[in-house]
Amino acid sequence: MVKIASIELFALMVNFLLGSAIVVGWNFNTKQDIWITNFLSLAIGIGLFYLYMLLHSFGKWSNLIEILELGFGKWLSRIVGIMYGLYFLYIAGRVLKDFSFFIGSVLFNNVSFWIISFTFLFVVSYCCYLGIEAIARSSLLLFAFTGVIIFVLIILGFISPYFEISRLTPVFRTCWKQVMSAVFPTGLTFPYGELIVFTMLFPYVDDRKGLRRYGCISICITGVLLFLAGEMILGLLGSETVTSYIFPFVKALELTSLLETLPHLEVLAVIINLIGGFIKISVFMYSGLMIFENSFPKIKRNRLLVTSSAITLLSTFILSKNIIQHLFIGLKIVPLYMHIPFQLLIPAILVFILAIKKYIA
Template sequence: MVRLGQGEIFSLMICFLLGSAIVVGWNFETKQDVWMTILLSLALGVGIFYFYLLLHSLGNWGNLIQLLELGFGRWISKGLGFIYGLYFLYIAGRVLKDFSIFVGEVLFDNIPFVVISFTLLLVVSYSCYVGIEAMARSTVILCAFTCVIILIIMCFGFLSPYFEFRNLTPVFRASWKQVLSSVFPTGLTVPYGELIVFTMLFPYINNKKALLKYGWISVCITGMLLLLAGEMILGLLNSETVNMYIFPFMKALELTSVLEFLPHLETFAVILNLIGGFVKISVFMYGGLMIMSNIFPKTKPNRRILIAATLTFLVTFILSKNIIQHLYIGLKIIPIIFHIPLQFIIPCILVICLFIKKYIIKSI
């Protein structure tokens, strides 16, 4: 029986939510008011987290497949479960594409993306093979390492001679329409809405009361780190030029050095992307594997891992040809077609069905 400690699940959530967002997931449409976008997304993200916990409490802490079966019946749950399984593997492929593009652009411009993706996918497949418990234990160390690296980067970034506080002002210039359009759907669905995959993991936590009481702290830690990073990027690059870069975090770090000490802090960005990308891809792929094991219980585990890895690898290269197309699909199309229905609409309907079955029908 899989069991996860509260420290392990909290570390998984922090690394997962940071994922590739700390390096590639920036939206500076509101310019100096990006802090409003981040804070509003964070507040709604905490609400999303507790919404998914409500789903579990109504369904006696079953996993997503069990919740779907309890709410919609056996056959509908299998169809929706299959869709969620493909969805998790698709998002794993998209994150793998983010990672491959970043590493290819920054480190290995002469190495084909296929080699970079295949290498990371081998590591992810092995982590899924050894299981979520081993992955979660290693994430505790990776999470502490990630937070330390980010705090070091923040210190050097804010102390950099290129950092100018005037780049952070004026504030309150963006309209509420601009702020809300930045938050919804992109800022809300990524990364907070992606916690839907944790509906496959939350049932295995040892102390569910601790998750209910302190789980929001993991979400807030992620949001505050993203807030500090966003302000640092703006202070170094200014609001007029920040949108010119695909990887503004990396460009900001190129300007970060103090007295020529540690002049190449952009190396840390690569480490952050390696850690975040590994954890996020692993969690999504493991979520997809768990759904496959529920729908196809007779399939051997090794075969399921091979199928999941193959689908993830194909998604990485088939559905977008270049970085521009990849970002357009990820920011404009995917949130509307996949994120909103699978992260919010279906769970909302499921909550209503579970509530009716648990409280109304039983009372009749």
């Protein structure tokens, strides 16, 4: 049976959560109080993770599809399961579009987004063909690189001559209504709520006792890194200008250098996004593929993989025409009408139903 070590899950979750969040996932509407939204989102993210753990404990440590069947019955669970599969592939397509826009804007201005997306998706599809063990082990190797690079870049940002600590103040000037609007639903659902996809992978972890510990640590590390990166960006760019950049992390790195000899450290942000995007898309695509394998057992796996790849690629470009429309849909529509039902409402209903069944039994 396929098994994932706890340390591999840890690396997989950190790379997944940072994914596109550290490069394109910034919301500086609360300006100097972004640290409040970061920590509130982190706290709620930990709560969501334990909701998913509770779901698995009630569901006899099965995957999401099997838990849906325990709670909703055979036919309703199949419909909801297919919806989850399409949801995972759609989010994979959105992350792929984030990656394509980023690479196209920073590196290859004259290369079509279709070419970038197709090339990257081909690599992801091959990894999905190899299986989750290959993805998890790759993530562990890549984490050793990305973790060190992100930490070093943040330190270099703080010691940059362009960094001004006065730009981090004043704090507590944002009203709580505005803070909470930044936390809910966007801060809640991205990136922490996207851990719902791991409900397809948790049964493969070889150490269930360490699952909660490693999962919680990975979420906390991600939250701290996002907090430090957010403060670095503010100190370098300032609260008045930071909102004018689509990729503020990259812009901030343009103002840093290594010992004044190696400029253009923003190239490292490309590598970080490349690795994070690869892991995130792979996890979403593989989980969607698993759902379709469970829902359509008579169809060969290779055909389902090709179909899943096609759905991901089509959803990348059909549902939004440009980066402005893409960001609007991702920040205003998807969190409220897709993330909340799939990440919060359905899991909470499942926990409630399974808890009642366990109590009655």
